[in-house]
Amino acid sequence: MIPAATAYARATDxxxxxxxxAEPDAKAIAGGQSLIPVMKLRIARPSLVxxxxxxxxxxxxxxxxxLHIGPLTTWSDLIDAEPLGRPALAAIxxxxxxxxxxxxxNLGTVGGSVAHADPASDMPAVLLALGARLELxxxxxxxxxxxxxxxxGPFTTALGLQELVTDIVIPLPETGSGxxxxxxxxxxxxxxxxxxxxxxxxxxxxxxxxxxGSTPFVLPEGDxxxxxxxxxxxxxxxxxxxxxxxxxxxxxxxxxxxxxxxxKEDA
Amino acid sequence: MPDALAFVVNGEPxxxxxxxxxxxVHALREGLGLTGAHIGCDTSQCGACTVLxxxxxxxxxxxxxxxxxxxxxxxxxxxxxxxxxxxxQRAFVEHxxxxxxxxTPGVILTAADLLSRDxxxxxxxxxxxxxxxxxxxxxxxxxxxxxxxxxxxx
Numbered sequence: 001m002i003p004a005a006t007a008y009a010r011a012t013d014x015x016x017x018x019x020x021x022a023e024p025d026a027k028a029i030a031g032g033q034s035l036i037p038v039m040k041l042r043i044a045r046p047s048l049v050x051x052x053x054x055x056x057x058x059x060x061x062x063x064x065x066x067l068h069i070g071p072l073t074t075w076s077d078l079i080d081a082e083p084l085g086r087p088a089l090a091a092i093x094x095x096x097x098x099x100x101x102x103x104x105x106n107l108g109t110v111g112g113s114v115a116h117a118d119p120a121s122d123m124p125a126v127l128l129a130l131g132a133r134l135e136l137x138x139x140x141x142x143x144x145x146x147x148x149x150x151x152x153g154p155f156t157t158a159l160g161l162q163e164l165v166t167d168i169v170i171p172l173p174e175t176g177s178g179x180x181x182x183x184x185x186x187x188x189x190x191x192x193x194x195x196x197x198x199x200x201x202x203x204x205x206x207x208x209x210x211x212x213g214s215t216p217f218v219l220p221e222g223d224x225x226x227x228x229x230x231x232x233x234x235x236x237x238x239x240x241x242x243x244x245x246x247x248x249x250x251x252x253x254x255x256x257x258x259x260x261x262x263x264k265e266d267a
Numbered sequence: 268m269p270d271a272l273a274f275v276v277n278g279e280p281x282x283x284x285x286x287x288x289x290x291x292v293h294a295l296r297e298g299l300g301l302t303g304a305h306i307g308c309d310t311s312q313c314g315a316c317t318v319l320x321x322x323x324x325x326x327x328x329x330x331x332x333x334x335x336x337x338x339x340x341x342x343x344x345x346x347x348x349x350x351x352x353x354x355x356q357r358a359f360v361e362h363x364x365x366x367x368x369x370x371t372p373g374v375i376l377t378a379a380d381l382l383s384r385d386x387x388x389x390x391x392x393x394x395x396x397x398x399x400x401x402x403x404x405x406x407x408x409x410x411x412x413x414x415x416x417x418x419x420x421x
Binding site: 001002003004005006007008010029032033036037039040041048049051053076097100101102103104106107190 | 270286287288290293309310311314317320323324325326328329330331333334336377380381395396398399400
């Protein structure tokens with residue numbers, strides 16, 4: 001199908017992008033792998049698409065004990081990224097390899113996924129387990145926010161209309177840490193019916209779930225089964241709440257077991 | 268209001284006026300007459316429209332034509348050189364990699380991306396790479412064998 005009529009503008013730098021986003025019903029486009037499908041179905045009818053895909057902001061680097069992932073980094077970039085070879089960060093490439101298909105991974109971006117906030121998106125769960133924060137820019141200036149505080153609900157974030165993600169920052173886990181991602185996918189759509197990311201460090205363990213609630217979320221500390229039993233988990237025509245809760249426990253245990261194994265290799 | 272775009276398609280500079288909403292697949296098919304990129308679905312799932320954008324496989328139905336401005340595009344029409352079929356095209360003929368052929372241009376360009384990263388992929392890697400390309404004729408065995416054979420040739 002053909003999208004509804006829209007204007008197109010390519011941002012030359014970040015300030016230009018923020019200025020263009022002042023237009024009512026403007027939408028930022030990076031890889032377009034979530035936005036264009038909904039434009040084709042005319043679920044989204046932006047008046048203007050602001051192309052931010054050539055702003056740089058791409059690549060993975062370690063700096064001062066933190067990992068920086070540029071929001072325009074594609075899934076394919078993440079699979080090949082050198083700094084992600086550590087067992088402590090293995091969940092990132094593992095998760096990226098399973099997203100969509102190669103065509104989607106060549107264009108889709110990590111920042112786009114975070115800003116789109118699909119309740120079944122994979123990578124936000126990994127970023128949550130790793131304790132990621134976002135650097136944000138709007139005409140009012142720069143701010144930072146924990147990812148957990150930005151994801152509010154299905155396709156809903158705390159980002160302002162004229163606000164863009166400029167960096168995704170993860171504190172580097174201490175030596176002896178491991179991470180993993182596991183999911184069970186809907187066979188047609190490929191989206192997670194239940195997905196879990198786990199980080200195991202000498203100081204403790206964190207598990208985040210996706211596909212089971214209104215947004216990816218971190219489970220409270222303590223017994224995994226009890227935490228999942230107490231979590232708010234929905235059901236739909238593809239998987240009842242009872243089945244989804246069971247799947248969540250299965251993928252969480254798988255992810256955590258792999259993360260613990262990997263932690264032994266992390267030196 | 269149409270805007271003029273310029274890109275390199277199959278090695279040749281081309282220019283075209285398109286609207287903001289125009290998808291790359293429509294620009295290729297209707298604007299440039301390159302009908303090898305097929306439209307098989309409305310939902311970005313089938314991969315029949317796959318082309319190479321700067322050497323990487325993308326679904327041309329899920330890229331705005333404007334996003335390809337200034338970049339290099341390869342369609343199935345651009346693979347043969349001087350009347351000689353590309354090794355992937357030859358392998359698909361020799362190993363029965365197609366039946367009706369509708370999905371084939373997209374499958375071959377996805378395979379070209381895969382083989383550019385890994386000349387001798389495992390069958391598992393080939394099948395993983397084909398996840399975004401649907402064949403509704405007869406299954407994927409012949410396709411996997413064709414790609415494996417093409418990898419061995421290159």
